[in-house]
Amino acid sequence: MPVLDWIGKKAVVNHHREVPYRLVHCDGELSAGDPDAGNLLVQGDNLGALKALLPYYAGKVKCIYIDPPYNTGNEGWVYNDNVNSPEIKAWLEKTVGKEGEDLSRHDKWLCMMYPRLRLLREFLREDGAIFVSIDDDENHRLRVLLDEIFGSQNFIASLIWQKKYAPAGDAKYFSDDHDYVLVYGKHKSRWVPNKLARTEEQNARYSNPDNDPRGPWKADNYASNKNNTERPNGWYPVLNPNSGEEVWPSSTAVWRYPKSTFDNHVAENRIWWGVTGNNRVPAFKRFLSEVGGIVPRTVMLHGDVGHTQFAKRQILEIFHGQDEIFATPKPSTLIQRLLEIGSNPDDLILDSFAGSGTTGHAVLDLNKQDGGNRKFILVEMDQKIAPDVTAERLKRVIHGYDKGGDPDKPVEGLGGGFRYCRLGVPLFNEFGDIDAEVNFPDLAAHVFFAETGAPIPQKANTNSPFLGTHQDKAVYLLFSQAMQGFAREADGNVLTPQVLADLPAPPEGFDGKRIVYAEGCTVSEDTLKEANISFKQIPYQIEGGA
Numbered sequence: 219m220p221v222l223d224w225i226g227k228k229a230v231v232n233h234h235r236e237v238p239y240r241l242v243h244c245d246g247e248l249s250a251g252d253p254d255a256g257n258l259l260v261q262g263d264n265l266g267a268l269k270a271l272l273p274y275y276a277g278k279v280k281c282i283y284i285d286p287p288y289n290t291g292n293e294g295w296v297y298n299d300n301v302n303s304p305e306i307k308a309w310l311e312k313t314v315g316k317e318g319e320d321l322s323r324h325d326k327w328l329c330m331m332y333p334r335l336r337l338l339r340e341f342l343r344e345d346g347a348i349f350v351s352i353d354d355d356e357n358h359r360l361r362v363l364l365d366e367i368f369g370s371q372n373f374i375a376s377l378i379w380q381k382k383y384a385p386a387g388d389a390k391y392f393s394d395d396h397d398y399v400l401v402y403g404k405h406k407s408r409w410v411p412n413k414l415a416r417t418e419e420q421n422a423r424y425s426n427p428d429n430d431p432r433g434p435w436k437a438d439n440y441a442s443n444k445n446n447t448e449r450p451n452g453w454y455p456v457l458n459p460n461s462g463e464e465v466w467p468s469s470t471a472v473w474r475y476p477k478s479t480f481d482n483h484v485a486e487n488r489i490w491w492g493v494t495g496n497n498r499v500p501a502f503k504r505f506l507s508e509v510g511g512i513v514p515r516t517v518m519l520h521g522d523v524g525h526t527q528f529a530k531r532q533i534l535e536i537f538h539g540q541d542e543i544f545a546t547p548k549p550s551t552l553i554q555r556l557l558e559i560g561s562n563p564d565d566l567i568l569d570s571f572a573g574s575g576t577t578g579h580a581v582l583d584l585n586k587q588d589g590g591n592r593k594f595i596l597v598e599m600d601q602k603i604a605p606d607v608t609a610e611r612l613k614r615v616i617h618g619y620d621k622g623g624d625p626d627k628p629v630e631g632l633g634g635g636f637r638y639c640r641l642g643v644p645l646f647n648e649f650g651d652i653d654a655e656v657n658f659p660d661l662a663a664h665v666f667f668a669e670t671g672a673p674i675p676q677k678a679n680t681n682s683p684f685l686g687t688h689q690d691k692a693v694y695l696l697f698s699q700a701m702q703g704f705a706r707e708a709d710g711n712v713l714t715p716q717v718l719a720d721l722p723a724p725p726e727g728f729d730g731k732r733i734v735y736a737e738g739c740t741v742s743e744d745t746l747k748e749a750n751i752s753f754k755q756i757p758y759q760i761e762g763g764a
Contacts, residue, residue, distance in 0.1 A: 227328070230332045233582075234334075249636060250616055257635065258271075259575075259639065267570070267641055272337065276340050276667060280345070281348075282338055284570055335363065349556050372405060376400055443470070443471055451505075453472045461495070474502075485682040492572070526546075547573065568595045581635045582615060585634065592750035632724075666686060692728060694721060734752070736754075741753070
């Protein structure tokens with residue numbers, strides 16, 4: 219398989235593993251609506267935020283949508299990885315120019331994208347998919363990058379979004395009328411797109427001129443453009459029962475179905491010869507009740523999903539006509555369409571380049587329309603955009619707002635809510651010890667994920683040392699925040715014979731190994747072996763520490 223190389227690639231291939239796990243702190247003042255709705259907006263660098271959220275959400279996200287910087291040379295994107303290597307340092311010293319032939323900016327963009335995409339893949343469910351917006355500047359490089367990370371065999375489609383409703387008359391070469399959305403599955407064979415709801419216009423094409431009790435239907439062509447060599451069982455005459463005429467397909471076609479199927483269609487009253495009964499060829503009656511939804515198409519027209527001007531007008535109306543709230547928003551109707559295709563009513567959606575919050579808006583709107591309970595996780599790094607634009611937009615669409623500031627044009631709130639969070643300190647300090655701010659739930663989530671590769675189960679008793687089971691492992695944690703770094707039996711952070719005897723039993727039927735993390739252990743190796751327990755010392759044997 220072809221691979222993509224660039225300056226700095228060697229330093230970022232495994233960089234996602236070196237990113238420290240951090241704490242996440244929620245801010246009630248910037249949160250809005252129902253705090254228990256399950257939605258998050260995290261302000262902070264998305265690489266750090268993704269690593270911080272991984273222990274909780276790995277393998278749980280059905281649909282990822284991201285709209286990363288397009289790297290046109292005209293925008294000042296700020297997602298830079300200050301990787302500690304001579305190669306990257308030399309690369310960072312270069313000035314990233316705006317000229318198309320200055321390839322240093324492409325190196326920089328690829329270094330930014332690679333570790334983030336590596337982490338994003340770990341969030342996806344086995345039947346999940348990622349949708350990535352991009353334009354011609356990086357489309358071809360992004361495609362090869364996604365092939366490398368997700369596997370070329372998991373490429374699903376390259377969608378085209380018609381982003382403009384009118385051509386740009388001042389274009390030097392061609393009017394730039396479209397963007398792309400690249401779609402990859404975690405495992406293509408397990409991802410099934412949803413069909414789209416039928417529109418009234420589409421349903422209007424069905425009628426019932428013969429009052430068939432099965433309801434409205436549409437006449438479909440009974441002939442195929444195959445010839446009688448390619449499909450010999452479709453080459454036969456049929457009888458028009460009204461005229462008695464024997465009818466053959468044209469010389470360059472055959473019937474779509476073999477003779478036996480045609481006979482069944484006649485018996486089922488599915489053959490239509492027109493209102494007068496004397497049409498030249500038969501048609502097949504396809505009933506509206508049988509067709510279901512519409513298969514999604516790779517071309518998304520602005521009349522169906524919105525365009526850039528609609529997106530700008532939408533955000534200006536939400537913010538009461540303030541100037542230049544966000545330079546390049548996407549229409550929420552575009553994201554809604556992608557969510558209709560790639561998610562179901564109870565699924566989790568992730569957007570790690572949240573920008574103005576369009577994805578969160580789309581999730582809330584779609585839930586309002588179909589009664590769903592989709593949840594979102596948004597990440598926005600800009601310290602001003604996150605509270606002033608992303609959070610504020612979500613707050614207004616949750617509670618409702620006056621369209622364009624006009625109290626006579628109120629827009630009803632969509633309901634729901636979200637928690638506003640910020641990244642805190644790393645779990646492990648510079649010396650490899652657990653940071654003093656880390657509490658039991660923080661460490662429990664990390665320990666369980668580091669040991670099993672799965673997010674921690676929801677715990678009914680957060681004070682219990684038993685964290686949960688995954689496959690053949692039952693994980694326990696003995697940890698005292700006040701006495702971390704000191705193995706003292708009185709503080710409950712040491713595995714003693716009595717603590718061992720009091721450990722909660724795993725669920726009935728579990729016959730795997732018990733893994734106990736603690737600051738110390740006074741139980742003999744023989745006893746541990748007899749109890750099928752593996753002891754791991756805090757912090758030295760916690761994966762992901764310094």
